[in-house]
Amino acid sequence: xxxxxxxxxxxxxxxxxxxxxxxxxxxxxxxxxxxxxxxxxxxxxxxxxxxxxxxxxxxxxxxxxxxxxxxxxxxxxxxxxxxxxxxxxxxxxxxxxxxxxxxxxxxxxxxxxxxxxxxxxxxxxxxxxxxxxxxxxxxxxxxxxxxxxxxxxxxxxxxxxxxxxxxxxxxxxxxxxxxxxxxxxxxxxxxxxxxxxxxxxxxxxxxxxxxxxxxxxxxxxxxxxxxxxxxxxxxxxxxxxxxxxxxxxxxxxxxxxxxxxxxxxxxxxxxxxxxxxxxxxxxxxxxxxxxxxxxxxxxxxxxxxxxxxxxxxxxxxxxxxxxxxxxxxxxxxxxxxxxxxxxxxxxxxxxxxxxxxxxxxxxxxxxxx
Numbered sequence: 490x491x492x493x494x495x496x497x498x499x500x501x502x503x504x505x506x507x508x509x510x511x512x513x514x515x516x517x518x519x520x521x522x523x524x525x526x527x528x529x530x531x532x533x534x535x536x537x538x539x540x541x542x543x544x545x546x547x548x549x550x551x552x553x554x555x556x557x558x559x560x561x562x563x564x565x566x567x568x569x570x571x572x573x574x575x576x577x578x579x580x581x582x583x584x585x586x587x588x589x590x591x592x593x594x595x596x597x598x599x600x601x602x603x604x605x606x607x608x609x610x611x612x613x614x615x616x617x618x619x620x621x622x623x624x625x626x627x628x629x630x631x632x633x634x635x636x637x638x639x640x641x642x643x644x645x646x647x648x649x650x651x652x653x654x655x656x657x658x659x660x661x662x663x664x665x666x667x668x669x670x671x672x673x674x675x676x677x678x679x680x681x682x683x684x685x686x687x688x689x690x691x692x693x694x695x696x697x698x699x700x701x702x703x704x705x706x707x708x709x710x711x712x713x714x715x716x717x718x719x720x721x722x723x724x725x726x727x728x729x730x731x732x733x734x735x736x737x738x739x740x741x742x743x744x745x746x747x748x749x750x751x752x753x754x755x756x757x758x759x760x761x762x763x764x765x766x767x768x769x770x771x772x773x774x775x776x777x778x779x780x781x782x783x784x785x786x787x788x789x790x791x792x793x794x795x796x797x798x799x800x801x802x803x804x805x806x807x808x809x810x811x812x813x814x815x816x817x818x819x820x821x822x823x824x825x826x827x828x829x830x831x832x833x834x835x836x837x838x839x840x841x842x843x844x845x846x847x848x849x850x851x852x853x854x855x856x857x858x
Contacts, residue, residue, distance in 0.1 A: 498565035567604065790808050
């Protein structure tokens with residue numbers, strides 16, 4: 490069960506539903522973007538929508554009844570809101586002790602910031618992530634909302650729910666999963682913390698091997714104003730880079746001479762400006778340079794590799810990423826396009842055990858729509 494929200498909560502439920510979970514989305518009958526935007530609400534795909542007014546006591550009782558037959562519930566309210574509505578963990582676990590109760594917030598359920606508003610940029614700032622993304626001497630660059638909302642938030646919530654469900658199979662007991670974006674974004678930095686402790690990571694941004702500081706791990710502009718990505722870290726891959734760029738015969742400083750990285754970057758940048766992106770693709774694709782063109786959201790679905798993998802699909806006229814990861818026996822699928830808010834109320838509630846007359850009474854009481 491999903492108590493509808495925005496961002497990471499729906500993303501987590503999309504992942505679970507794409508991979509086979511029967512998730513019903515409980516939401517206000519009229520969504521914030523209107524019915525016309527429904528096909529574009531990609532993160533709402535693969536699950537049915539039940540229109541519900543959680544301010545109605547009959548609707549609260551309906552949620553608790555549905556909880557009795559659910560494996561998990563996901564909500565993304567600020568701390569304390571679910572409790573005030575009467576659908577907090579204590580109330581739900583009293584109805585179903587095996588329930589996994591997933592909570593998605595930015596700051597977590599406790600701590601000095603817990604009651605504050607915030608967005609992805611704030612969570613990754615406090616988690617020690619944002620300070621390390623960007624070019625030297627420039628301000629940090631927000632990486633869209635991939636790190637907080639979706640990587641450190643929605644993905645870790647989905648992972649936590651599945652882990653708790655596995656544990657409940659053996660213990661017979663449910664529990665609360667407190668997924669906070671500040672925690673999750675910090676978790677994504679685990680490797681960097683280890684490298685910092687080893688003395689092989691510079692605390693300054695844009696000067697390390699994998700943050701754009703090195704000339705062999707960066708993005709370069711091509712002759713047509715487009716870009717290519719290079720990740721030639723290992724010596725054998727670096728040798729391929731030098732060979733295919735024509736730099737092999739030049740007397741260059743050692744690859745790992747950090748003092749020479751700025752000058753080497755200028756030299757490599759000048760070379761990449763000599764050909765178009767397509768020309769570099771013709772030269773470097775299929776090699777061990779560690780190369781790929783930098784594609785836009787519009788371009789990526791048309792690349793031959795993505796087409797061969799089926800990485801993108803079209804559903805309801807909207808091109809979007811296909812479910813991932815891949816499974817050999819039980820592949821994921823987008824079972825349905827996003828539903829308009831409340832569009833599946835009768836069908837979903839019937840499948841979850843309610844009789845027609847019960848649904849009619851709930852509708853008459855204004856609890857569902």
